[in-house]
Amino acid sequence: MAKRSMNIAERALPMRPFSESLPMALLRTREAVMRLFRPGLRKHGVTEQQWRILRALAHSGSLEVTELAKATFLLAPSLSRILPELEKRQLISRRQVDTDLRRYMVSLEPKGLRLIGTHAPYSEEMYAQIERRFGMERISQLLRLLEELESSLEEISREEASHWRKRSSLR
Numbered sequence: 394m395a396k397r398s399m400n401i402a403e404r405a406l407p408m409r410p411f412s413e414s415l416p417m418a419l420l421r422t423r424e425a426v427m428r429l430f431r432p433g434l435r436k437h438g439v440t441e442q443q444w445r446i447l448r449a450l451a452h453s454g455s456l457e458v459t460e461l462a463k464a465t466f467l468l469a470p471s472l473s474r475i476l477p478e479l480e481k482r483q484l485i486s487r488r489q490v491d492t493d494l495r496r497y498m499v500s501l502e503p504k505g506l507r508l509i510g511t512h513a514p515y516s517e518e519m520y521a522q523i524e525r526r527f528g529m530e531r532i533s534q535l536l537r538l539l540e541e542l543e544s545s546l547e548e549i550s551r552e553e554a555s556h557w558r559k560r561s562s563l564r
Contacts, residue, residue: 429522433515437508442467442475444512447484450501451509457490458497484508 445465479485484505490496
């Protein structure tokens, strides 16, 4: 049955096979990587999203909420749900920006830094396993290629946005 459906899709749909979908390949790879890291995060009582927030703050220092959302690829509604929990656990703190009381700065607290330090050996062991299996040079190459892909896609996004602005101004 699946073979028949695939043949119909190949004939009827003007697109590459699902197995060659770049978004799906990236998602499959992300899932494979995260399967290694999730047990350690669970052991320390943090979700993937919470971990991204803690890591971003540890590496960037205090961030305004919109900057934090951008750095962690989390939507503002998700952040507004996650931040109070991290604050309640005293892993982060929030304070209003003096010049605009609608905005908040988020900072990593010492307890949050200790949690990162406690989890770091596990995380680094997972990286070491990945490097042993895949190769350090190949990991470096993959990271470079992903950065290049991201940059080139940002260029496409800018070009597309410009194209659509021009088209809408002609109407």
